[in-house]
Amino acid sequence: MISTIGLTLPLELSIYLFLVATMFSMGLGLTMREIAAPLHRRRLIGIAFFINLIVIPLAGIAVVSLLPMEMGVAAGLLIVACAPGSTIGPKLAEFSRGDVSLAISIMFFLSVLAIFTTPITLTLILPGAITEQIDFFSVMTTLVILIFLPMVAGLAINSRWRSFADRIRDRAFLLSNLTIVIFGIIFIWVQVTGEVRFIDSFFAVGITATAAVFILVAFSMCIGYLLGGPEKHNRQVIATSTTNRNLGVSLLVGASALASHGEAFLIIIVYAIVQTLISGLIAVKWGQKVRRKEKRERKEMTKE
Numbered sequence: 001m002i003s004t005i006g007l008t009l010p011l012e013l014s015i016y017l018f019l020v021a022t023m024f025s026m027g028l029g030l031t032m033r034e035i036a037a038p039l040h041r042r043r044l045i046g047i048a049f050f051i052n053l054i055v056i057p058l059a060g061i062a063v064v065s066l067l068p069m070e071m072g073v074a075a076g077l078l079i080v081a082c083a084p085g086s087t088i089g090p091k092l093a094e095f096s097r098g099d100v101s102l103a104i105s106i107m108f109f110l111s112v113l114a115i116f117t118t119p120i121t122l123t124l125i126l127p128g129a130i131t132e133q134i135d136f137f138s139v140m141t142t143l144v145i146l147i148f149l150p151m152v153a154g155l156a157i158n159s160r161w162r163s164f165a166d167r168i169r170d171r172a173f174l175l176s177n178l179t180i181v182i183f184g185i186i187f188i189w190v191q192v193t194g195e196v197r198f199i200d201s202f203f204a205v206g207i208t209a210t211a212a213v214f215i216l217v218a219f220s221m222c223i224g225y226l227l228g229g230p231e232k233h234n235r236q237v238i239a240t241s242t243t244n245r246n247l248g249v250s251l252l253v254g255a256s257a258l259a260s261h262g263e264a265f266l267i268i269i270v271y272a273i274v275q276t277l278i279s280g281l282i283a284v285k286w287g288q289k290v291r292r293k294e295k296r297e298r299k300e301m302t303k304e
Contacts, residue, residue, distance in 0.1 A: 018176075023087070023146070024151065024154045025154065025172035027150065028158050034105070038101050038106075052084035055223060059219050063216050067208050067211065067212050068208060075126055080245045081216060084110040085249070087107060090107060093240065096237070096240065099233050099237050103237045143249060220243040225238070236286050239279075245271065
């Protein structure tokens with residue numbers, strides 16, 4: 001797989017390291033009880049799957065059809081739109097004071113489904129000139145190795161050796177954060193050195209593609225909130241989980257499919273930054289409202 005991506009070896013390895021470390025640390029923080037707890041709420045889980053696997057990819061098709069952009073840039077946006085299961089969903093649920101167990105369940109199942117649904121969906125919607133460059137069986141195999149197996153390994157350790165998992169969980173989470181920093185440093189370095197001239201194609205991305213990112217992020221947040229059911233804390237979880245696409249899957253598939261389109265690979269990074277900032281700020285704002293409400297209620301109870 002490495003030889004077919006077409007990026008520098010350190011950049012390729014940093015993507016792999018990010019995926020393995022992130023999924024392993026996520027597994028260390030999960031239990032089967034947490035994953036299974038929300039499954040009785042089939043309607044909510046079904047809505048989350050419907051939005052993430054069908055609505056957002058269709059929205060991506062609409063955006064790239066309506067806004068003029070290069071084929072490679074459009075393909076980059078579609079790859080992100082078709083990659084559900086971001087690992088930061090539970091953390092955003094904590095920020096917003098939402099249902100963390102629901103966010104964990106959605107994250108887990110969408111991360112697993114993304115291994116299979118992302119290549120299949122992209123086969124249906126990407127231009128043939130791009131899909132011909134992708135060995136989807138190899139991509140799916142790589143995703144299983146880099147996403148599913150590390151996550152299951154972490155889950156197994158947490159289930160069978162809880163005390164050991166407790167000792168290494170913080171370190172694994174720190175390593176996960178460190179790997180994305182390493183990726184960013186290497187990404188900047190290859191631009192500065194000119195080894196991979198992503199910076200030359202930054203202006204080729206243009207304001208239209210940047211606007212498309214904001215439109216798709218905003219739509220994802222709104223549709224998740226509107227369809228997330230009658231309970232506000234559930235709507236917030238569906239909204240933030242839907243808004244954040246799977247960076248690891250997007251990077252890996254994008255690297256395989258778009259090695260000759262530096263601006264498209266850059267769009268994936270831009271999308272990750274925009275989705276994280278917007279959903280993070282909104283989740284914090286929601287959490288502040290909940291805390292203020294709880295504070296007022298405590299004051300009223302004290303007066304009584």
